[in-house]
Amino acid sequence: MTFTQELTLAEKVRFDFPILHQEVNGKPLVYFDNAATSQKPLLVIDTLRDYYEHYNANVHRGVHTLSAKATDAYEAARDKVAKFVNAKSRQEIVFTRNATEAINLVAYSWGMNNLQQGDEIILSVMEHHSNIFPGNLSLPKQVRCSNTWN
Incomplete structure (x- = not known):
């Protein structure tokens, strides 16, 4: 690519993520497991390094x-x-380490104080996996937890 070529939005975004500069099986790495771990753009990596150094x-x-x-x-x-x-x-604004911690925080603070017997929590297959467990583990005695998988 020459400097005169305009990058597409996808190329610009990929360029910001050093981990996406590598290839897997001869093809550019594509990473979709963001619910588990999100890749970091260079600005975040540099900022974290600065934090740990200073x-x-x-x-x-x-x-x-x-x-x-x-x-x-x-x-x-x-x-x-x-x-x-x-x-x-x-x-x-409350910072948490990840989606699991954030969902648990809401379930155990807001949920335990606001949901009552007869209320329903309806989840679909599209929900983050962490949505499933707080309700099923902590609320079934007072709240009906429904999983809707269709």
């Missing part, structure tokens, strides 16, 4: 310099996400 400390739990820097960076990220999703404040 900020790595407990957020909201220390009084030392690194903890203060890490907390400031964390809260700045919450502010950016709040603005991006049009949240009223950073307090509406």
